[in-house]
Amino acid sequence: MTLLAAPPTAPAAPEATTGLVFERLEPTIGARVHGVDLARATDDQVRDLRAALARYKVLFFSGQHDLHPDSQIALGRRLGEVTESHPVVPGVDENHPEIYELDSNTGGFADIWHTDVTFVRRPPLGSILRAVVLPPTGGDTQWADLELAYDSLSEPVRRVADQLVAVHDGTREWGYYLAQRQERTQWEGEEFTALVPIEHPVVRVHPETGRRSLFVNPGFVSHIAGVSDAESRHLLDLFYAHITKPEHIVRHRWSVGDVVLWDNRSTVHYANRDYGNQRRVMHRITLRGDQPVAPVPA
Ligand SMILES: O=C(O)CCC(=O)C(=O)O
Ligand SMILES: [Fe+2]
Structure with a gap:
């Protein structure tokens, strides 16, 4: 057995002026954020959180017992522009059209790897989820x-991925729901009437950092455009198996009062459905994003 020296760890330093402390959870993804009450964050703290989002990709907060539907939406408005709850799912109640509720009692599950709402032209840039x-x-x-999934592919496969385009289609996940829907729903201020497949680059360049990510997910990608069915299937199988390697993942065990803010431009997520008939209710809001951009060819 070889004993490895512990890697050098820098102690988490509070941000000089705002009191926030970011405790990194995995080498490239996830940080626990200390020193902030999200219902009463200062403008400087909000600015630091917004800047930290692209860096850590997923930010975890605990003890946020004063965050409720109104204050969750207010927080979202300080971090960006809050979207309607979901293209085909109305908000939790008429006072909160921005809150998308996942309630296990009414089939609210997310046990498939996905990035939120990638089946529209401009998917949300981030999400804020409250237990x-x-x-x-x-x-x-x-x-x-x-x-990390992009960076850890071999160079020749990265070169292939750089050139690919994926079709994102919400029909499998949401088509039935849309057909049964009782209320009208809006997205980007317009009535949402049909799920139309949308193309996004397989490799997406982060608009804030310039970093590349492997932007495909089994929740919404139907196929790779312009290749055979078999090629599409094998390429996606390869990408999905690679993305979901354990060392690419940060996992959260929830407590009431926990809030998570994540960057949808550089992550996928999956909610374990392993609690039988117990109830689980989560409230999410999403922040308006921009159209994914491919790398410039060399
Ligand atoms: O319920 C969860 O933990 C995550 C659900 C989900 O996919 C989401 O809120 O976007
Ligand atoms: Fe999600």
């Missing part, structure tokens, strides 16, 4: 780092 009701055990959520 409302939790099962005694289970219901953890996992996020995988799409930048």
Whole structure:
């Protein structure tokens, strides 16, 4: 057995002026954030959180018991522009059209790897999720780092991926729901009437950092454009197996009062469905994003 020297770890230093402390959880994804009450964050703290999002990709907060639907939306408005709850799912109630509720009692599950709402032209840049009701055990959520997934592909495969375009189609996940929908829903201020497949580059350049990520997910990608069915299937199988390697993942065990803010431009996530008939309720809002951009060819 070889004993490895412990890697040098820099102690988490508070941000000089704002009191925030970012405790890194995995080498490239996830940080626990200390020193902030999200219901009463200062403008400087909000600015630091917004800047930290692209760097850490997923930010975890605990003890946020004063965050409720109104203050969750207010926080979102300080971090960006809050979207409607979801293209085909109305908000949790008429006072909160921005809150998308996942309630296990009404089929609210997310046990497939996905990035939120990639089946529209401009998917949300980020999401803020709050635990409302939790099962005694289970219901953890996992996020995988799409930048690390890109960087850890071999160079020739990265070169192939750089040139590919994926079709994102919400029909399998949401088509039935859309057909049964009782209320009208809006997205980007317009009535959302049909799920139309959308193309996005397989490799996405982060608009803030310039970093590349492997931007495909089994929740919404139907196929790779312009290749055979078999090629598409094998390429996607390769990418998905690679993205979800354990070393690309940060996993969260929830407590009531926990809030998670993540970057949808560089991550996929998966909510474990392992709690039987216990109830689990989560409230999410999303921040408006921009159209994914491919790398400039060399
Ligand atoms: O329930 C969860 O933990 C995550 C659900 C989800 O996919 C989401 O809120 O975007
Ligand atoms: Fe999600």
